[in-house]
Amino acid sequence: MTADVPVEKVYTLKNRDEQYSIKSTVFSPKQSLWNEPDWQTIKKATWIKPQLETHTHQDITLAVNSTISLKIPFANKELESVFLEGKYILELKDDWDDEGAIGYTEQSWKSAADFIVNYNKWLRGIFSGSLHLPKMHHGPKGTIDVVWNEDNFRLFVNIDYYNNKGTFYSDTPKKQYSEGEFLLDDFKFQMLPLPFKY
Structure with a gap:
């Protein structure tokens, strides 16, 4: 009869808060929810920083004449x-x-x-x-x-x-x-x- 061996899994989380909440709710097999968790057997979670798509508009440079240039905000x-x-x-x-x-x-x-x-x-x-x-x-x-x-x-x-x-x-x-x-x-x-x- 062999002992249960915890299976390590990796979770991809949307934000850091999920990483901390999963530590208190996901446990290895046969671990009681009422006992202090064994942190060696808890399934691992990784957090991937979201890539935010941003759009920026640069200032417009208006050449009024050969010596005057104005920087105008795009807005x-x-x-x-x-x-x-x-x-x-x-x-x-x-x-x-x-x-x-x-x-x-x-x-x-x-x-x-x-x-x-x-x-x-x-x-x-x-x-x-x-x-x-x-x-x-x-x-x-x-x-x-x-x-x-x-x-x-x-x-x-x-x-x-x-x-x-x-x-x-x-x-x-x-x-x-x-x-x-x-x-x-x-x-x-x-x-x-x-x-x-x-």
């Missing part, structure tokens, strides 16, 4: 049209209106473009719906205007690169308005009106 790729339409500003040099107007430098234009990218990136992080897209316009004294002009609200942001300052004004058809200013290198986006599509 905000619709901003490409904003910058392509607004690149006309770069062609307006000093005295572009024949009345002594100040021209627009690449640094000033890129400062406004960076503001738009970062603002929309922040908005996308707190809001999953559709966002209104702004337009870029030439502003006074070499500054850049960023404008949202919609049926239910208007928002004007002026980017003054040379004075490190931004100013904004917003209003609605119901005659509600807000306005203020901020430093370009130190401000909170949540202080600005939010151009959401409701």
Whole structure:
């Protein structure tokens, strides 16, 4: 008469929790559930780390001209049209209106473009719906205007690169308005009106 020999089996488990639970429930032959298990005869279990399939989208690099390139998050790729339409500003040099107007430098234009990218990136992080897209316009004294002009609200942001300052004004058809200013290198986006599509 031969003694029962435990048969070693290997189980493939979906997660680590199953590995620990199986140790307390799977025992070798003739082992009582009421006794302390003999860990030498318990069937072995192995855990295989699940392979998660991930999809990542890289930033889009938009070459505005030979010296300006913008990195746009894939989630905000619709901003490409904003910058392509607004690149006309770069062609307006000093005295572009024949009345002594100040021209627009690449640094000033890129400062406004960076503001738009970062603002929309922040908005996308707190809001999953559709966002209104702004337009870029030439502003006074070499500054850049960023404008949202919609049926239910208007928002004007002026980017003054040379004075490190931004100013904004917003209003609605119901005659509600807000306005203020901020430093370009130190401000909170949540202080600005939010151009959401409701």
